Amino acid sequence: MLDDFVYILVKDNEWEDMVVYLTKEDAIGASKMWPKYRVEIFGKENGVGVGYSPTYDYYKNGEYVQSG
Numbered sequence: 001m002l003d004d005f006v007y008i009l010v011k012d013n014e015w016e017d018m019v020v021y022l023t024k025e026d027a028i029g030a031s032k033m034w035p036k037y038r039v040e041i042f043g044k045e046n047g048v049g050v051g052y053s054p055t056y057d058y059y060k061n062g063e064y065v066q067s068g
Helices: 024-033
Strands: 005-010 019-021 038-044 052-060 063-065
Touching: 005 024, 005 052, 019 024, 024 038, 024 052
Parallel strands: none
Antiparallel strands: 005 019, 005 038, 038 052, 052 063
């Protein structure tokens, strides 16, 4: 079963450098591996799983950063 979130490692805003992670643990691990980049968090659209929208929160160097 998929999580309610997907996580995208954003490196230099290049599509070919973006990596999608399906678990929080993998996302945190990636943010530690690439500490100068952020791993953006996307949540299910309206909580029903139709699509994913940005939460504007992210992980950087293993730390959760809340934007609001």
